[in-house]
Amino acid sequence: MRSSRWHALGNSYLLLEDAELTPERVRELVGDADGILEVRVTGRDTADVTIWNPDGSQAELSGNGTRIAARWLAERNGVSRVQLAVGPRVVEARMLDDGRVETDLGEVEVYERERVAGLEVTPVSVGNPHAVVEGDPDDLPLIGPLLETHLRFPQRTNVQVARLDAPGEITARVWERGVGETTASGTSAVAVTAALGQNLAAVRFPGGVLEVRFDGSRALVVGPAERRE
Numbered sequence: 130m131r132s133s134r135w136h137a138l139g140n141s142y143l144l145l146e147d148a149e150l151t152p153e154r155v156r157e158l159v160g161d162a163d164g165i166l167e168v169r170v171t172g173r174d175t176a177d178v179t180i181w182n183p184d185g186s187q188a189e190l191s192g193n194g195t196r197i198a199a200r201w202l203a204e205r206n207g208v209s210r211v212q213l214a215v216g217p218r219v220v221e222a223r224m225l226d227d228g229r230v231e232t233d234l235g236e237v238e239v240y241e242r243e244r245v246a247g248l249e250v251t252p253v254s255v256g257n258p259h260a261v262v263e264g265d266p267d268d269l270p271l272i273g274p275l276l277e278t279h280l281r282f283p284q285r286t287n288v289q290v291a292r293l294d295a296p297g298e299i300t301a302r303v304w305e306r307g308v309g310e311t312t313a314s315g316t317s318a319v320a321v322t323a324a325l326g327q328n329l330a331a332v333r334f335p336g337g338v339l340e341v342r343f344d345g346s347r348a349l350v351v352g353p354a355e356r357r358e
Contacts, residue, residue, distance in 0.1 A: 134162070134357040135201065137193035138336035139312030141357070142166050144201055152185030159183045163311050164191065166198050174208045178215045182307030189216045190256040192315015192339075192350050196222065196230045200354035218256050231351045234316065237343070239323045245281045248272065251324040255348065258286040258306075259320035266290045266302040273304025287314070291321035291332075299325060299332045312336030319348040 131146045143159060144166040150158075155165055159181070167179040178198045180188040188194075195215055199222035202211045210223045222232045240252040245260070253259040260276045262268075273288045291301035303317040304310050313334035322330040322341040329342045340351040 135197040140193045155181045174211045184307045197354040253320040255316040261324035269302040
């Protein structure tokens with residue numbers, strides 16, 4: 130089992146190749162990382178990826194984790210485009226000349242705004258569940274844990290508090306299901322962009338900026354993925 134440590138805007142992952150993980154083993158290995166990427170290479174430019182949260186649960190999708198796995202596979206095999214099977218989705222990624230990675234995360238669904246725990250919430254699916262609250266991002270420490278485990282979301286949910294600063298400019302903080310607050314999130318960037326009615330946006334998290342654009346109902350995200358020494 131080979132391993133390396135990566136981060137995407139401070140969102141850190143331990144990447145393991147050819148591991149046979151269990152929830153118990155994940156909790157033993159994860160350390161201070163935000164999750165583990167279990168990668169099985171299936172071809173020169175293809176791989177299967179399983180995304181584990183620190184508590185031993187699995188995530189259906191992670192924008193940052195997928196981008197990291199894409200960069201790792203591209204560097205490993207000297208290719209500029211890769212395809213990753215993550216749960217039921219196949220994510221296509223290409224390496225950009227400026228060192229960033231563009232990922233096509235697929236279809237996004239935005240649902241009707243509803244009232245949950247006294248808050249106006251927009252549910253969004255990016256292959257994984259999100260609950261977006263438009264407001265002051267500094268309120269996340271209260272709102273995040275409240276909504277993550279609310280009965281409205283029996284499988285729990287990722288939570289974002291986001292503010293539209295100007296057309297195409299969003300500030301957000303994110304509470305990840307099974308993790309807690311993280312410095313950035315790729316699928317969260319997509320969720321807040323969609324919930325706030327933007328087709329093209331720069332989403333600023335505490336860890337930095339991710340760029341999101343929609344091609345119809347498909348979301349593409351551009352951001353960095355870097356190996357930790």
